[in-house]
Amino acid sequence: MQATEKKCLVDGTYRKIAEELISNQYSVGTKLEPIRLLAKKYKVSYMTAQKAVKALQIQGVLEARPGDGIYVTGNVEPIEGSVSVFLESNGDNPKKYTKKNGNYSIAVVMPFWVSERGEAYIYRMIKGLLSESDPHHWSIELIHNAGDLSSHESNHPDFVDKIESRSPDGIVWLQPILSHRMNLMRLVDRGHQVVVTGRDFPDIPLTCIQMDLDDLAEKTIDCLLKHGSNNIAFITGPVEGMFQDAHSVDIVKAMKVEMHKRGLTFSDELVCQAAFTPYDALIVHSFIENHPEVDGIVCLHETHIIEELEKMDCTGFFNKSINMVNTSGIYYSGRYDLFKHFNMINVAWPLENMGRAVVREFEKSWLEDFESSGIDLSVEILD
Numbered sequence: 001m002q003a004t005e006k007k008c009l010v011d012g013t014y015r016k017i018a019e020e021l022i023s024n025q026y027s028v029g030t031k032l033e034p035i036r037l038l039a040k041k042y043k044v045s046y047m048t049a050q051k052a053v054k055a056l057q058i059q060g061v062l063e064a065r066p067g068d069g070i071y072v073t074g075n076v077e078p079i080e081g082s083v084s085v086f087l088e089s090n091g092d093n094p095k096k097y098t099k100k101n102g103n104y105s106i107a108v109v110m111p112f113w114v115s116e117r118g119e120a121y122i123y124r125m126i127k128g129l130l131s132e133s134d135p136h137h138w139s140i141e142l143i144h145n146a147g148d149l150s151s152h153e154s155n156h157p158d159f160v161d162k163i164e165s166r167s168p169d170g171i172v173w174l175q176p177i178l179s180h181r182m183n184l185m186r187l188v189d190r191g192h193q194v195v196v197t198g199r200d201f202p203d204i205p206l207t208c209i210q211m212d213l214d215d216l217a218e219k220t221i222d223c224l225l226k227h228g229s230n231n232i233a234f235i236t237g238p239v240e241g242m243f244q245d246a247h248s249v250d251i252v253k254a255m256k257v258e259m260h261k262r263g264l265t266f267s268d269e270l271v272c273q274a275a276f277t278p279y280d281a282l283i284v285h286s287f288i289e290n291h292p293e294v295d296g297i298v299c300l301h302e303t304h305i306i307e308e309l310e311k312m313d314c315t316g317f318f319n320k321s322i323n324m325v326n327t328s329g330i331y332y333s334g335r336y337d338l339f340k341h342f343n344m345i346n347v348a349w350p351l352e353n354m355g356r357a358v359v360r361e362f363e364k365s366w367l368e369d370f371e372s373s374g375i376d377l378s379v380e381i382l383d
Contacts, residue, residue: 007083009045013049014079017038032069032071035053036185038052046204051084055083056076058086059074061076066190066191066193068191069190103138105170106133106138106168107172108142108172109143109154109171110142111174112145112154122175125174125197125351125358128355129359131355132356154180170192170195170366171192171194171195175198175199184206185204193361196208198210209357209358211379214258215378216379218258220327224296226383227345231270231296232298234297234300235305236248236271237273270291274287275301281308285308288309296323297322297323298324298325313341318342322342322343324344325347325381326347329349348380348381350376350380360375
């Protein structure tokens, strides 16, 4: 769909809601339908309905009440001209949510796997989060969720109630996975300001904090070339179809741009979409078998994938040296001495700075005198 068509849809949706407000279908004090239902009602995308609602929030007609929903708080005077231009000129941000006493609280949703692996990985991020929020005396509450990859409570709708029972002013979801999409949408629908780390959800109006992907691509390709790898493959999550993993899509895009800048050939055939499938081991095995030319691998998702490569290496599958960069941020927990042909290289994420950047998003909304300053989100190659 062209940009002009999208802007027309935003305009049309805004004016339909405004008409209903003017006709007192929604009187002051009443609760608006959730955004996803408005989208269904007007036959538009979630993002289109969300932008129309945001314009009304900027006007002071609607107010998002975290944990409750969106309420009508004033009378509407329809915008003259383009709603999209109005949003752009007003910073595309609703009016700030403020508390008289400034005692804000942030709920931090922990990954379900934190008790099994990656504790240091997550707690370094929380360390940065605490260091940025402490001067404001904002409270931080960690919300744990039980289970494993196939079944954990953060997948269930009532997990949203668990989060809301803490009455947070802001919510941080650390390293969400694809199955968390519906709960993230529920939280946004109920008026919460949500920040996630690592994986973006482009169709949900939330903020994603992630490492500098251009920096990651530059340093990763540098490293592989230094070690003599010229035929580089990528082991990723889904990068096409309806179940795309935005994290994989964004990293592959950055790697592709970097390789083209250097005159290297990027081949879609060397993207192995193995992560997040029940057949990851079989897919990786078949991929490596069908691409004997590969001498460098960028592995985006450490869980299971590297373990499978280790098994293949131990059984004599490989007959040449392969350099592998693990960009997952979680250092491989297996035994490096078991690898016969792999040169394992880890990438250190800017974890503490990512935590600080998370709080910076709330500072933008909660502090009247907020002054923006950049936070370094570059990575380090542990070669």
